Amino acid sequence: MAPTSSSATPIHRSSSRPQLDLSGAAIQGNIEERDPTILLPNQSDDISHLALDIGGSLIKLVYFSRHEDRPTDDKRKKSLKERLGVSNGTRRSYPILGGRLHFVKFETRKINECLDFIYSKQLHRGGIDPRGWTSEPQVNENAIIKATGGGAYKFADMFKERLGVSIEKEDEMNCLVAGANFLLKAIRHEAFTHMEGQKNFVQIDQNDLFPYLLVNIGSGVSMIKVDGDGKFERVSGTNVGGGTYWGLGRLMTKCKSFDELLELSQRGDNKEVDMLVGDIYGGMDYAKIGLSASTIASSFGKTISDNKELEDYRPEDISLSLLRMISYNIGQIAYLNALRFGLKRIFFGGFFIRGHAYTMDTISFAVHFWSKGDAKAMFLRHEGFLGALGAFMSYEKHGLDDLMAHQFVERFPMGAPCVGGKIHGPPLGDLSDKARNPIFTSKNILFADYNSERGHDSREEDQTIIISGVIVHHISWMEKFVQKGTEILAPVPMAPPGTTGLGGFERPSSKGETLRSDDAALNVGVLHLVPTLEVFPLLVDPKTYEPNTIDLSDHSELEYWFTVLSEHLPDLVDKAVASEGGTDDARRRGDAFARAFSAHLARLMEEPAAYGKLGLANLLELREECLREFQFLDAYRTIKQRENEASLAVLPDLLMELDSMSEESRLLTLIEGVLAANIFDWGSRACVELYHKGTIIEIYRMSRKKMQRPWRVDDFDAFRERMLGSGGNKPVPHKRALLFVDNSGADVVLGMLPLARELLRPNLSVRLAYTQNAENNFKGNCPNIHSGIPCLARYVVLVANSLPALNDVTAIELPEIVAEAAKHCDVLRKAAEAGGLLMDAMINIQDASKDDSSSVPLMVVENGCGSPCIDLRQVSSELAAAAKNADLIILEGMGRALHTNYNARFRCDTLKLAMVKNQRLAEKLVKGNIYDCVCRYEPAS
Ligand SMILES: CC(C)(COP(=O)(O)O)[C@@H](O)C(=O)NCCC(=O)O
Ligand SMILES: [Mn+2]
Structure with a gap:
């Protein structure tokens, strides 16, 4: 390894801080050492990881916590990265470590709860303990916390007295803009439109974000024209804002809180109070100027002619009328300012909105109506946290600002302490x-x-x-x-579609139901920062790439999958509890997991866009995340082991059978084998029922017997032609094949491994394409065999999950399986040995970097996911590196090839293989039946 120089320093990962200042870094001691100590003279110890926005009614808090240390196979990863030429140190000058951003809020009048919270989590002490953030931090007399909002001034002494920290005040407008810019660039499903009860996420192009109008609705309203990072001007505002609604509402309805007032509006009917166009025109529209009879002509206008006192009006009607008056007014002024500066996009933020459907609909209506559909009102999921996030961003050197959307993963754990007050505590992670x-x-x-x-x-x-x-x-x-x-x-009702219409606002139809309280309306999760995630480089167009094949915005689809997942739950809990030894503790956690996951499902049924754009892959991943939250780290552990053993026992027979075949029939038998073995899927209800009817081997045989061609989608002939040629024409072999493997047991052992072996074995059908390649010393084309005969693919990369999901095989488990398989197979053994893969599995490899990186015919690479599906916008850096020279992708399994990526286009040849193990999906996707097979081959686009 080259000695480390101070200019291109690889990250020396400290476990104690979220960021490092590498300026002036120098090696301490012997530079020949493999992992020398690097001195960071400018790394200060008082880096804070908490920022606040202390407003008139709410305190918004953003804090960072470091990732818990997961047991990782660091050595193997490191050697893989070295082989693939991946360096950590080139992208940024002060890298941030992985961690999480949490969003919490408190009522300002309960500031003591906020202080308790900060104290209980020791957030004011800024991660200065070398043992890690979670252990007892040390006292830091000079600690500061960045804060914005009026309360940063008002409560500064209180922070000093109670927590011993100084508040460093940050300009509110600066913070709002910095927060909004960060969110709009970094979070994929941040901005959305809300028209007539319909929420639609808007994909914002980072490079085409500016200019826009930011309307922040707090107690008052600020309208800011944003032209870039740090480039903005407050162009307007209005004093009629959230404070006006709350203040007038409190006086007129005797409500005790903002949320109570908002809740009242849900049951209101504003036409009892407002004068409508129809009231003036005898029930008629004023069509000539586009006003329907139900348009509000004058807010509260009806009260002047009625001979009634305040007590004669229902508080519900007053609240709704007020809400609409203020929202409409803000929408109209915002539009006028957008017009003034020629801005088409208006983003509304601030805690006044609170995810409240009527508020958003009213604002959208105003913007749409006055701009004749030309301008768009958009809302932000983190609407209330712009200022706090901006204050957080104002800490220097956190490295957050140059992270990209694919490096953020939002999770929604039960334990996300999104709400202050009595109910808070640690995330359930540990x-x-x-x-x-x-x-x-x-x-x-x-x-x-x-x-x-x-x-x-x-x-x-x-x-x-x-x-x-x-x-x-x-x-x-x-x-x-x-x-x-x-x-x-x-779940609580949100405004259903059709609450507003052009020309006016109809009576809310979710009348009589209670509105979700403000606390719960917080649709933000914990933001995981994973700097190592990358976009899969072989996607034809990452901007238009949509991983999900099934769009759950179709309610009947959502209902179906909701039922499937709910029905699978008891069995999953049984497996999870058994995987933890069936103890009382495991049972309790199992029960808690079931309740938590059911609650998530119910919430999403009610409001599918609550956690961002929802696809089936998100639901399946949520289930895995939820299991992990309750410490079920590998629910199918024993099942996987059993199936691996049974499959490995019959592998020699299968290999013998394959070896007796011609190349053509062998390739077909191998693809059949992959499809047949994909039946071992513990996520499919139908398949699990099958497992009661026979042994693993019996089911495998039965499945193979049923492999009648043509399959439901059958591009095998095109694939075979590309691989083996036809009519004496020898095709150019592939250089590097990425095999995305799926399940443990027969699926990988009897399906994908024999296919990998086929790609790596000498094959007379292909051309000798690499003999002239001077950088490699191989006589022939097949580095693992040295036979002088080419292979179908020179390198094979087995791509497996980073974390367990159902019975999927993981990248940690795979080398051992390959090692077992290699005992029966020279091709696999030589290929894997050349890459150090077997040594990784059998002995803890000491110095993998000695390997010649060009002679790694068979490798295992983790994909960065812990789900049965794969979103190729967020993969591990190892996979991204391995993909760079790949010219063949084989995606296997229902999750990776059908639920996700069925429609994805790649820049290299791609084979998608799966058995469809669900009747509805078979009907919808391939107009077929359960157990039909898909063999979809797409040459490079
Ligand atoms: C979770 C799965 C995608 C896993 O399939 P795999 O990728 O292992 O082929 C699949 O089992 C699934 O969609 N199950 C739910 C549908 C059902 O039970 O019918
Ligand atoms: Mn699977």
């Missing part, structure tokens, strides 16, 4: 250091605050303790947490 909360089993149930309970171990069995004659049961904090989380996620 159960081992979570507290338990006593429930007093006398008549009153009291929940103790999490903070006072820190340090207990939730894995202890339940205990019954008697304190002063009162029986106290301990239950895990988790149950309380899930209970609360379930409430937050509980």
